Amino acid sequence: MLPNANIPEIIQHIPLLHYLILSTLLFVIGIVGVLTRRNAIVIFMSVELMLNAANLLLIAFSSYRSDPAGQVFVFFIMAVAAAEVAVGLAIIVMIYRNTRNTDIGFLNKLKW
Numbered sequence: 001m002l003p004n005a006n007i008p009e010i011i012q013h014i015p016l017l018h019y020l021i022l023s024t025l026l027f028v029i030g031i032v033g034v035l036t037r038r039n040a041i042v043i044f045m046s047v048e049l050m051l052n053a054a055n056l057l058l059i060a061f062s063s064y065r066s067d068p069a070g071q072v073f074v075f076f077i078m079a080v081a082a083a084e085v086a087v088g089l090a091i092i093v094m095i096y097r098n099t100r101n102t103d104i105g106f107l108n109k110l111k112w
Helices: 016-036 042-066 069-099 106-110
Strands: none
Touching: 016 042, 016 106, 042 069
């Protein structure tokens, strides 16, 4: 890895493989959370965990290649995630107010 003056010294010595393993682990935990949980809030947090795993990987590749393009992508992903949080939490709160439940199995009864 090429030395870079903008990156702290400790980060320069962490191999890219460690970032890949951590990001994959976080992404798998998010997938398991989405597929196995029934609570809308936990599913929402699992989706956010998957987005953060992708962000970590983009930052790691950006740092490894000394290319700021990955950091720009992360900025846009974080902006979209913030909008998703605002809209998603508003929907979850409205569902909870109407049904007093955040279980996604219960939402099946909202069909016509």
